[in-house]
Amino acid sequence: MPLMKVITIQLHQFYAQACVRFLSVLSAASNPNFKxxxxxxxxxxxGKSTLASQIVHRVNRLWPQKASSFDSQVKPPDVAAVLPMDGFHLYRSQxxxxxxxxxxxARxxxxxxxxxxxxxxxxxxxxxxxxxxxxxxxxxxxDPVEDDIFVSSQHKVVIVEGNYLLLEDGAWKDVSSMFDEKWFIDVDIDTAMQRVLKRHISTGKPPDVAKWRIQYNDQPNAELIIESKKNADLVIRSIDF
Known part of the structure; x- marks a missing residue:
């Protein structure tokens, strides 16, 4: 079991700390195939998507300041990318x-x-x-859109964001073994479900249907996901929500 570190932090502070560390890792990497x-x-x-996209954006913005090998007139390639787990939904036909x-x-x-x-x-x-x-x-x-995201050899830091990345059941355990670091962003489940409820309503679901979906599907899923927190190396309890 990994040694879990728990931090309580404002998100903007975590962005800064994560970027500094990733830039340090990138600067030290000598292998051209490093990932x-x-x-x-x-x-x-x-807030997984927000956290991932913000860190990737900041790393890519700050990297030219660290990469002294680039000519000042040449725009360096992005070095960080997000790979969402959402694309691995089963198709409706499945x-x-x-x-x-x-x-x-329904599930x-x-x-x-x-x-x-x-x-x-x-x-x-x-x-x-x-x-x-x-x-x-x-x-x-x-449905998924095949081959819609390209992670290139120039992307050295890849943040894979999704619900079930830290599960230990079946093939999910093999997925979990692929990561250099495992983060978990923690939030009070009632707060999370209120956000999901607003999301359902904003996409056109009637409030009663949205509430039923929370009770029948979203909350049981969230409870399972929260159990996987113990498998994280780092738990981020944000106080910026």
């Missing part, structure tokens, strides 16, 4: 083919409605070959 792959897990509504399609669609977002095997293959290719095309997820259509 530092970070898992960022947490329940729905914890849910339709399950024994209980109605239940499968979409549970771990068994993703493909950890495909995610594992993606991470293995990234680690072994240095680059990979990965799927994104089209929330309007409700």
């Amino acid at each position: 530092h792959i970070v898992a960022l897990a947490g329940p729905p509504g914890a 849910l339709d083919a399950m024994e209980n399609p109605e239940e499968a669609h 979409r977002g549970a771990p068994w409605t993703f493909s950890p095997t495909l995610l594992l293959r993606c991470l293995e290719k990234l680690r072994n070959e240095g680059s990979v095309y990965a799927p994104s997820f089209d929330h309007g259509v409700g």
Whole structure:
């Protein structure tokens, strides 16, 4: 079991600390195929996408100041990227083919409605070959979009963000073993579910349907995800929410 470190911090302070450390790691890396792959897990509504995108944006903005080898007239390539787990949702047609399609669609977002095997293959290719095309997820259509995200050999820091990256069941355990660091962003479950409720309503779900989905699917998923917090190297309890 990893030695878990728990910090309580304002998000802007964590952004700064993470960027400084990643820039230090990048500066020390001499292997051209170097990859530092970070898992960022947490329940729905914890702010994973925001945290990942902000850190990647800041690392890419600050890297030219550290990379003295670049000509001042040449824009250096981005060195950090986000790879969301959302692209590894099962297709709706795959849910339709399950024994209980109605239940499968109602529980979409549970771990068994993703493909950890495909995610594992993606991470293995990234680690072994240095680059990979990965799927994104089209929330309007409700299906993955194949080969929509390109993580190149120039991306040295890759933050993989998603709900179930720290689970220890089946293929998820193999996924978890692929990361150099494992982060968990922690938030009070009631706060998280209020955010998810607002998200459902903002996408057009009637309030009663949104509340039913929280109770039937989102909260049970969040409770399972929170149990995986013990597998993190770093737990971020933000006080900036």
